Amino acid sequence: MKTHYDVIIVGGGIIGSAAAYYLTQTKHKKVLLLERNTLNSGTTSQAASLLIHSRPNQVLADMVQETFTSITKLQHDLDDTLGYNPVGCLHIGVSEQAKADVKQAADVAENFGVEVEHLDRKAALNKSPWLQLPADAAISFIPEDGYIDSYLLASAYVRQARIQGLIIQQGVTVNEILTDGQGQATGVQCDNEQTIYADKVVLAGGPWCSLLAAKLGSNLPVAPVRSQYWITQPHPDFSPLSPLTLLPDAKAYTRPEVGGLLFGLRDEQGVHASPADLPNDIHGFSFGSDNGWESLMAGFEPLAKFIPKLNDLSIDHYIGGVSSYTPDGRYIIGELPSVKGVFVATGCCGAGIAMSSGFGRLVAELVNEKPTFTRIDTFNPARFPEADPFNPIFREQCANARSRKK
Numbered sequence: 001m002k003t004h005y006d007v008i009i010v011g012g013g014i015i016g017s018a019a020a021y022y023l024t025q026t027k028h029k030k031v032l033l034l035e036r037n038t039l040n041s042g043t044t045s046q047a048a049s050l051l052i053h054s055r056p057n058q059v060l061a062d063m064v065q066e067t068f069t070s071i072t073k074l075q076h077d078l079d080d081t082l083g084y085n086p087v088g089c090l091h092i093g094v095s096e097q098a099k100a101d102v103k104q105a106a107d108v109a110e111n112f113g114v115e116v117e118h119l120d121r122k123a124a125l126n127k128s129p130w131l132q133l134p135a136d137a138a139i140s141f142i143p144e145d146g147y148i149d150s151y152l153l154a155s156a157y158v159r160q161a162r163i164q165g166l167i168i169q170q171g172v173t174v175n176e177i178l179t180d181g182q183g184q185a186t187g188v189q190c191d192n193e194q195t196i197y198a199d200k201v202v203l204a205g206g207p208w209c210s211l212l213a214a215k216l217g218s219n220l221p222v223a224p225v226r227s228q229y230w231i232t233q234p235h236p237d238f239s240p241l242s243p244l245t246l247l248p249d250a251k252a253y254t255r256p257e258v259g260g261l262l263f264g265l266r267d268e269q270g271v272h273a274s275p276a277d278l279p280n281d282i283h284g285f286s287f288g289s290d291n292g293w294e295s296l297m298a299g300f301e302p303l304a305k306f307i308p309k310l311n312d313l314s315i316d317h318y319i320g321g322v323s324s325y326t327p328d329g330r331y332i333i334g335e336l337p338s339v340k341g342v343f344v345a346t347g348c349c350g351a352g353i354a355m356s357s358g359f360g361r362l363v364a365e366l367v368n369e370k371p372t373f374t375r376i377d378t379f380n381p382a383r384f385p386e387a388d389p390f391n392p393i394f395r396e397q398c399a400n401a402r403s404r405k406k
């Protein structure tokens with residue numbers, strides 16, 4: 001007997017889960033989600049999960065707003081907080097360049113109708129007394145920003161999608177996306193000898209997407225690039241209600257976490273890996289032997305100038321995770337050039353949690369051949385004809401997009 005679905009989603013991370021949430025909103029659609037491990041145990045479980053409104057253009061502002069809207073709706077529909085903490089975000093600049101960046105980000109946010117408070121040093125220290133700031137720092141505060149538990153948000157998409165009719169199979173690896181030999185998708189071949197049919201397949205396999213796309217003759221313009229953060233031992237100075245901080249002078253961000261402080265530092269020189277070298281289970285994967293120590297040594301002093309308490313604390317946790325970066329820092333959302341009916345959604349460039357509903361809604365609109373709620377031309381999967389994620393020179397370009405990120 002042939003098993004046939006309207007849409008098969010490959011990959012049960014937050015992007016596949018959000019796509020499922022939107023796709024099952026169309027009545028009578030049979031949607032199947034396939035995940036080789038357990039749901040949301042891939043890179044989604046590694047995220048710091050900052051949710052920040054301020055975005056440099058209308059498309060990204062639309063996409064992040066979609067996530068905030070879904071969070072409110074899912075909290076209501078599922079009667080669950082989803083671990084969302086709307087603590088606000090302090091954006092702080094000290095050098096002339098960083099002051100200009102802070103001002104520009106505040107202007108952009110205000111242009112998109114986001115509430116921004118311009119604070120002096122005293123007001124900022126009232127919120128986060130552990131900061132050390134010069135009197136002339138430029139400081140803006142966005143009260144509606146916050147952070148969420150990425151696992152709970154991703155699970156909420158799936159929980160609601162199941163209510164809407166989603167079928168899920170976990171522990172099933174898709175070995176190949178099948179075609180009819182004339183460039184049209186027909187289904188997937190799985191490792192358990194299953195062949196499942198659908199003429200629409202959503203490829204949402206995170207940093208592993210390139211492996212299945214390459215089998216179809218498409219090289220995706222994306223590479224696995226290291227993102228990392230550290231968590232200090234608990235300390236009473238760090239209130240769980242402390243706002244997020246963005247510190248462009250230190251190339252760092254912080255947020256409260258389990259009684260301590262979580263801080264992320266951007267690698268001066270991006271570190272990348274071949275998609276072919278990623279294990280199926282991402283936990284324990286390391287990009288190199290240094291386990292983030294070089295980045296910590298290089299970035300610690302500039303950060304400790306803002307947070308002197310760090311000098312007294314031990315580090316309890318280090319997460320060196322995998323993000324999917326494109327050379328231009330733009331996402332990949334669209335139909336594969338080589339096969340009709342395969343829609344790819346990846347290349348989140350470190351923003352897949354914040355942008356998850358934007359991704360999910362766009363994928364559903366493309367699959368359903370509906371007009372998209374925001375422009376997608378910049379996300380075209382075919383925009384780098386020479387892309388080759390298996391080539392270290394190309395991957396270097398992707399890694400540079402991360403080290404240049406503001």
Ligand SMILES: Cc1cc2nc3c(=O)[nH]c(=O)nc-3n(C[C@H](O)[C@H](O)[C@H](O)COP(=O)(O)OP(=O)(O)OC[C@H]3O[C@@H](n4cnc5c(N)ncnc54)[C@H](O)[C@@H]3O)c2cc1C
Pocket residue numbers: 010011012013014015016034035036037038039040041042043044045046047048049050051172173174175204205206207208209212227228229280319320321322323324345346348349350351352353354355
């Ligand atoms: C350290 C770190 C910090 C981050 N901080 C933030 C942040 O503050 N804010 C933010 O918005 N984003 C952040 N991110 C980025 C965010 O985690 C990602 O953008 C997001 O999780 C990507 O989700 P995904 O669904 O594409 O991938 P994943 O969660 O990796 O899901 C892909 C899934 O597909 C499955 N899969 C792959 N191939 C197959 C196959 N052949 N068959 C079946 N299943 C398959 C995998 O098992 C996996 O579960 C951070 C990332 C890292 C590493």
